[in-house]
Amino acid sequence: MNHQARLQALSLFLKTQREKLAPEDVGLPAGGRRRTPGLRREEVAQLAGVSTTWYTWLEQGRDIRVSSSVLDCIATALRLSIDERKYLYALAMEGGVPAEPLKEARPEMTPSLQRILQELQYCPTIVTDRHYDIVGWNAAAAHVFLDFEQVPQAQRNMIRLLFTRKELKRLAVNWEHFTSGFLAIFRAYYGQYVEDDWYERFLDEMKEASPEFDKLWKQSEVKSAPEVLIEFRHSKAGKMLFHLTSLAVQGSGDLRCSIYTPAPDSSTEAKLERLMQRP
Incomplete structure (x- = not known):
């Protein structure tokens, strides 16, 4: 992510988080009707203890100096989660991983990780890297999602597949x-590896390919491990x-395992077992 792209991402994130809050959420009087949803910029500035002008410049993506203490006040004012705070710090202070480590070879499955996938026989499991490129999966995942082996490796990206298949x-x-x-999760990576230009190229590609992607990306949600x-409504197995x-x-x-465990008190595991036994 280059310098200007980082500032634009910061601007979008702050604006989105501000619009998610109502005055009563932060102890302010609701007042009359508002033209736009959420808090006003001056209200965030008041809660954070900074000037309205300075906060406006920050949200506009201007190239200004910020300190960790002031960012902490803004994060508190916007009721940010731990993951969202990390994302804010990475964008505002260029606190991501330097570019050099990103030149390392494509991560691969280790024998022990491959064994874990095999042992999770009826738990569809997919292993991805920091770009969400798929580097491993088990047979259950191939039956529930699709046969990733039939997808060209250059296109074997979980985000791309979710929005295009x-x-x-x-x-x-x-x-x-x-x-x-x-x-x-992808946005958490995006904020962590601010020096990796791959993300900007990928985002441009996905925004052009999918209006749904652009819409959901603008919601600016950040989580490291949602559960x-x-x-699912599977074409062969049903619910x-x-x-x-x-x-x-x-x-x-920097690999991640996404494990889909059949819900207890459901027929999911039995359905999956029958699905995998089909020729």
């Missing part, structure tokens, strides 16, 4: 909720319920 767009009952979780209940757990794999490869 019709079978995946039909899979989740609440597709927007499902994809928002992936984008929340949610997902309902399936999974708990999605996202786990970071310790090590230099």
Whole structure:
């Protein structure tokens, strides 16, 4: 992410977070009707203890100096979560990982990680890197999602596939909720690796390819590991319920396991077993 792109991302993030809050959420009087949703800039500035002009410049993406103490006040005023605070700091203070480590080789599956995938026989599991490129999956994932082996490696990116493959767009009952979780993690990476220009190229590509992507990306959600209940409507197995757990794999490869555990007291595991036994 170049300098100007970083400031634009910061501007969008601050504006989006401000618009999510109502005056009563932060102890301010509601007042009359407002032309736009959320807090006003002067209200955020008041809560953070900074001048309205300075905060306006920050939200406009102007190139101004900021300190960690002031950012902390802004994060508190905007009721940011821990992941959102990290994202704010990375964008405002160029606190991401230097470019040099990003030149390392494409991360690969280790034998131990591959064994874990095999042991999770009826838990569809997908392993991705910091770009959300798919580097590993098990047989259950191939049956529930799609056969990733048939996808060219250059196109084997989970974000791209979710927004461009019709079978995946039909899979989740609440597709927007499902994809928002992936984008929340992706944005956390985006803020962490601010020097990696790959993200800007990818975002431009996806915004052009998918209006839905552009819409959801502008919501600016940031989470490092959401855990949610997902309902699928599989074309062959019917209704399936999974708990999605996202786990970071310790090590230099920055890999992440997305594990879909069949919901207890449901017939999901039995359906998956029958699905995998089909020729």
